[in-house]
Every structure is written in C-alpha cells, then in structure tokens.
Amino acid sequence: MRAFTTVTATVAPLDRPNVDTDAIIPKQYLKSIKRTGFGQYLFDDWRYLDQGDLDIPVASRRPNPEFVLNQDAYRGAQVLVSRENFGCGSSREHAVWALEDYGFRAVIAPSYADIFFNNSFKNGFLPIILKADEVQKIFEVVAKDAASEVTVDLPAQQVKLPSGEVFNFEIDEFRKDCLVRGLDEIGLTLQNADSIRAYEAQRKASAPWLFN
Amino acid sequence: MNAKTLYDKLWDAHIVRDNGDGSALIYIDRHLVHEVTSPQAFDGLRINNRKPWRIDANLAVADHNVPTTDRSQGIADPISRTQVDALDSNCAEFGITEFRMNDLRQGIVHVIGPEQGATLPGMTVVCGDSHTSTHGAFGALAFGIGTSEVEHALATQTLVLKKSKNMRITVRGNVGPGITAKDIVLAIIGEIGTAGGTGYTVEFAGEAIAALSMEGRMTVCNMAIEGGARAGIVAVDQTTIDYVQGRPFSPTGENLDKAIAWWKTLHTDAGAKFDREVVIEASGIQPQVTWGTSPEMVLPIDARVPDPSKEGDAVKRSGMEKALAYMGLTANTPIEQIKIDKVFIGSCTNSRIEDLRAAASVVKGKKRAANVTLALVVPGSGLVKRQAEAEGLDKIFLDAGFEWREPGCSMCLAMNADRLEPGERCASTSNRNFEGRQGSGGRTHLVSPAMAAAAGVAGHFVDIRSFQ
Ligand code: SF4
Numbered sequence: 001m002r003a004f005t006t007v008t009a010t011v012a013p014l015d016r017p018n019v020d021t022d023a024i025i026p027k028q029y030l031k032s033i034k035r036t037g038f039g040q041y042l043f044d045d046w047r048y049l050d051q052g053d054l055d056i057p058v059a060s061r062r063p064n065p066e067f068v069l070n071q072d073a074y075r076g077a078q079v080l081v082s083r084e085n086f087g088c089g090s091s092r093e094h095a096v097w098a099l100e101d102y103g104f105r106a107v108i109a110p111s112y113a114d115i116f117f118n119n120s121f122k123n124g125f126l127p128i129i130l131k132a133d134e135v136q137k138i139f140e141v142v143a144k145d146a147a148s149e150v151t152v153d154l155p156a157q158q159v160k161l162p163s164g165e166v167f168n169f170e171i172d173e174f175r176k177d178c179l180v181r182g183l184d185e186i187g188l189t190l191q192n193a194d195s196i197r198a199y200e201a202q203r204k205a206s207a208p209w210l211f212n
Numbered sequence: 213m214n215a216k217t218l219y220d221k222l223w224d225a226h227i228v229r230d231n232g233d234g235s236a237l238i239y240i241d242r243h244l245v246h247e248v249t250s251p252q253a254f255d256g257l258r259i260n261n262r263k264p265w266r267i268d269a270n271l272a273v274a275d276h277n278v279p280t281t282d283r284s285q286g287i288a289d290p291i292s293r294t295q296v297d298a299l300d301s302n303c304a305e306f307g308i309t310e311f312r313m314n315d316l317r318q319g320i321v322h323v324i325g326p327e328q329g330a331t332l333p334g335m336t337v338v339c340g341d342s343h344t345s346t347h348g349a350f351g352a353l354a355f356g357i358g359t360s361e362v363e364h365a366l367a368t369q370t371l372v373l374k375k376s377k378n379m380r381i382t383v384r385g386n387v388g389p390g391i392t393a394k395d396i397v398l399a400i401i402g403e404i405g406t407a408g409g410t411g412y413t414v415e416f417a418g419e420a421i422a423a424l425s426m427e428g429r430m431t432v433c434n435m436a437i438e439g440g441a442r443a444g445i446v447a448v449d450q451t452t453i454d455y456v457q458g459r460p461f462s463p464t465g466e467n468l469d470k471a472i473a474w475w476k477t478l479h480t481d482a483g484a485k486f487d488r489e490v491v492i493e494a495s496g497i498q499p500q501v502t503w504g505t506s507p508e509m510v511l512p513i514d515a516r517v518p519d520p521s522k523e524g525d526a527v528k529r530s531g532m533e534k535a536l537a538y539m540g541l542t543a544n545t546p547i548e549q550i551k552i553d554k555v556f557i558g559s560c561t562n563s564r565i566e567d568l569r570a571a572a573s574v575v576k577g578k579k580r581a582a583n584v585t586l587a588l589v590v591p592g593s594g595l596v597k598r599q600a601e602a603e604g605l606d607k608i609f610l611d612a613g614f615e616w617r618e619p620g621c622s623m624c625l626a627m628n629a630d631r632l633e634p635g636e637r638c639a640s641t642s643n644r645n646f647e648g649r650q651g652s653g654g655r656t657h658l659v660s661p662a663m664a665a666a667a668g669v670a671g672h673f674v675d676i677r678s679f680q
Contacts, residue, residue, distance in 0.1 A: 015530075016530075016531065016534065017527055017528075017531055018406060018407075018506050018531070020506075020644075020646045020647075022625075022644070022646040022647065022648055022649050023646065023647060023648070026648055026652070027625050027626065027627050027649075028627070030248050030249075030276075030627065031248075031277065031291045031292055031294070031295050031627065032291075033251035033252065033255075033294060033295055033298045034252070035252040035255070035359075045647060045648045045652060051652045053291075054291050055291065083527060084407060084527075085406060085407040085410070085440070088406055088407070088440070089342065089644065089646060090341070090342045090356075091249065091340055091341055091342040091344075091356035091357060091358050092248070092249065092358070093249070093252075093358035093359040093360060094359075096358070111407060111410065112410075113407070113410060113440065114376075114410055114411065114440070114442045115342055115356055115357070115358060115442060118357075118358065118361070119358035119359075119360065119361075122358065122360035122361070123360070172233075172235070172374065173233060174231065174233065174235060174372075185360075185364060185372060186256075186260070186262070186363065186364050186367050186368060189237060189364065189367075189368045189370060189372065190367070190368060192228065192229055192237060192370075193368075195228050195229045195237070196228055196237075196239070196265070196368065196369060196370055199228045199239055200239070200266075200369075203239070207334075207470075207471070207474065208467055208470075209332075209462075209463030209467040209468075209470070209471050210241050210332075210335065211268065212268040
C-alpha cells in the first residue's frame, strides 16, 4: 500500500451531502475485474453528459462543463471537500479505487459512511473528518480562490489552510500507523496465526456445527 | 456479570485478540462471496502467494450480473460474462463451494445464505456487499465489507474491526393492517436519517419486530445499512429457531440441541445499556413511498411531495431541490398522483416467497395498467422461484401482464440487462433510490411488494389499505 504522510495540493469542492457510491462510480464499471483504471469514470453520471461503459472510450464522450472536475481551476486537485455522510451506499471499494486512481489522496467531510471510511484506509487514501464549520471554511477558501492549496499533514493530524489557519483531526492510531508506513494489513494479521488457530480449536469444541 | 447487549455478546464470542484500543481481531464464521467484489481479492491472494484460511467457511454465488431471462445460452454481455467466469474459475481454483448460474440453489447472495442454513444465529457473517446486514435477522453479527477485507477474510478468517456503539430501535406495539416490514424500516429511516445509524450496530426490538416472520426481519435488517448502520440485528426467539432447522447447512442431532441451547442466550440482557435508544410507535406507521434520491426522503402514501421553500436549512434545501429536479417531481403533488412507468418486484430486500405471495394476492385477477410498460417479478433464488411456481404465483403474475424471471439482483442495480431508461419512473421493492441506481437517469420510488404490485395495476401509487 502506498504510504501517506503529507500532501499539499489544491482542493476540488463537491458541495452536496450524501454523495453515494453509485455516484462516485456507477455500477457498469464494477464489471471490471481489475483494481485500476477507474479514475476516468469517477463521478461518471455527473462528469459526462452521455452515458459511458467499460467498452466506450472516454475520449469519445461529452464532458459536462458544469461539473467541478471539468473546470480548469480544479484539474490538479488532490484533495476533495464534501458534505455529510460521504460515501454512503454500497460496499464497493471501487469507489475508493476511483478516487485514488483519479489522483485524489484525501477527502475532507464532516462525516462518512462506515464501509467507505474503512475501505479508504486499505488503499492509502485518507478520509478526514472535520467539523461542519471547518468544512464550510474550506469551501469558502476554495470558492474565493481555486488555486488555494491546503496541506494535509497526517503525522501531525492537521489540515493547514493558506491563511495559516490549522484544523486538527482525529484518527485511530493503528490506522494512522498503517497509512504512514504503508503497511499490508493481511501480513500483520498473519503474525497472529497462532491465536487464530487457538481460537478455532476452542470454537470447534464448543460449536462444532460451525465447521464442516 | 455485567448485563450485555446482543451485539456485545456476539462481539465477545468472536474475539481472537483484543488490541486494547477498542479494536480487535474478530473471527469470521461465514464468508459469502459474489462476483462483483471478489475478483480483485482473489488476485491479491495469488499475487501474495496466499491460500484461503478455511475453505468450508466460504460460500459463493453469482447474482449481480446474471441475466434474468433464458440462461441456456449463457450470458450475452461479454463483460458480465467475464466477471461471472472469473468467479467460477476462482472458486474452482481455491476449492470454494459455489452455486453456479444454472444451479437451482443459485440466487441473490443474501437470499441463499439463510435459505441454505449457511447463515445461523450467533455467527459472524461477512460479504463484499453492504446488504449483508440482512443476515442480522438471525441474531448473527453480519455486515458488508470492501474488497480488501474480502481478501483479508479469505486469507486469515478474521477481520481487524473497531467495535461500534450500541443502538436499539424499538418499534412499540403492533402495526395496522396492510403494513409490512418494508414500511416499518422505511419509516425508521425516515425518522433517523440515512446517517442516523452510522457508527452503530442497531438492534431492532419491540412487539412489532418480534411479530415479524424471519423474512420480514430480513427485510428490516437488510435496510439497516440505508440508515447508516453497518449491521442490524434481531434477538433470537422461537421464530428464529423454527426457521433455521432442517436446512442443508444447519446442525442436526446432538449438535442441534447444543446449538439451540446457545442460540437461546442470544438476546440483550435486561438492564443492558445502549448508547442510543429510539422508540417508534408501530400504530403510526403507514404505507411508505420514497419521493427523492435517498432512502430517508420518504413519506406516507397520503402525503404530498415536500416543498423545499419551506425548509430552513440551506444544505438540506439544496439537497431537496436537486432530488426533486432529478426525480421530475413538483412540490406539493399528492404522492398518490405520481404515475409510474415500470414496476420491479425483487432484490434482497423483497424477493422471498412471502413477498411474492403478497404481491400476487394484490394483482390476482387484475391487469397491469396501460401506462406501465414493464412489471418485472424476479424471485430471490431458484428455490423461491420453484416454490412460487408450485403455488401458482407465476400464473397470477403472467395473467396480470407481469413478467416472471430467473433469480438475481436484476433491476435493483441494473448491472444486467434489466434497467430503467432515462426519465423512467419505477415503483421498486429494492432498497436504494440513488440517482442512476436502476439505470442512468432512472427514477426510483421504494415501496413494499404489495404497494409496488398495486401501483402496477393502478398505474400510479395507491394506498394498499383501500386498494380493491
Ligand atoms: S439485490 Fe440489490 S442490494 Fe441486494 S445484493 Fe443484489 S444488487 Fe445488492
């Protein structure tokens, strides 16, 4: 997994609550059996005026000029800012893969759906929770000047605005450690193989019907 | 001993290792696998030279991409076919039991688990699908996971989890005639909001929940995720114990006695503390219809489409305006006057035999309305389909001009050929009314099976309680 420490970048504003995973990556793209290449379909229904599919080249499609990611000012943005309950809906990790593949490293919102939040950490993508008024502040900064860069400093657990203003955020220690060091969680868990075997042995004795 | 909630009991029973920081390594008893969220996980195993930890804990089925029409020629769409083929070959390679497309037991993953007895009380059940919450109806800790966690569960039979908070939603008293599990859960989501359960495991309790059949409880738990809760659970009672016996994966003989003794302890202890309690009066619940693009945008059938200009909160107001624009609805229109183009009866929320019976009893002897171009009935599994046919339900639907299909997810998310065209409006028994969910530009109204069937006959929404 790609490690995450500090990112300084421009911010793309997505001003809606409940941005769901169907909106982040529509279902036709879930047919891919690969883990990469989803960035071009990120927010597909909003981003293009015509309907896309895995076998339709994106270059042949009509971008929606109104959509934020199609505006020049936001092209290089690596941080997304949005409203409550970001990532609600399905468990599709493709949503995180699409954000990450597009070039986003982090999202800032007041709250997230649990599964999306969880999936993010497995992919070196950082979902930051800030208070609603702090999120509002970031929207205002970006609205005033799209070229404003924010710095996300994971080790310090801070988001720094160009004005020098600093917002602190909370993050679980284990998750932070995995992200900062880019650790493989399965490898870590397998270090506990003996505990898993011991648990299984005890469970097999008490609830044998759970094993075939 | 401390009084524990049901969730606390399930959590404690599955701790392999407590990390001491609120997280733990949790053992997974059952892992259900489907074609959409697993291919990259199997790839991950191969790349890292890993094997599944415990093959018999896994059960696989293809459901999202399968056609609901004649399957004898396989899947026409090459991209869908590739994904289903990938599941077949991954299961074959790793030795995982799979119900293939033409197996009678094939169906929606959340229908077949319980049907087979592969979901049992007291289990931890995971699947790369958010509606895994369905299985919580059995007093199991069941929740959806992403693909990285699918790989983790395959490789280690565990997940690293943070314990969630406890919430109890009590539906007090009894619902009125014509009110179903779907109306109960939509009313709950209307009350708590789509993020109301975020961070919680929600236990559904109260007389109205206890009175539900297992299928009804599955409908309620299925939509826990639409209320933000990764897991919803219902305590084990005699209804649960009666349901799980005699199924292919269920215990028998001495094991069954042992199991029942344990299952009977799977309820919240008197005096256990919840972090949040919500109480809803069952008698106040009416047939529900969603009007917007989020399941919390829901109203009773006798209401009118809401008026954003009356909403004080700016973020909410703009959300409402966007939803109404997308849905092509005008504020203050009576819900009963909303005309529909299509009907979808199916999905892991409402595709079980009782759902099909409820819908069939509404359409019996009637005809699909002229303005309704398609009314699809998609059973949740091959076994549900066979049962329905044995009861003659297929005939009732066909006579009424409804279509009778092969099992799968179908128009719940339109990954196969069943979908809405842009602008089309659908009365759907599924669980998500997000933009584009049932087809790009499609408009979804979530309702119960009886309400969907009645809308198909009337051509617009009607109150099932007065529908003749
Ligand atoms: S029926 Fe719908 S919600 Fe259920 S598993 Fe299939 S796609 Fe998901």
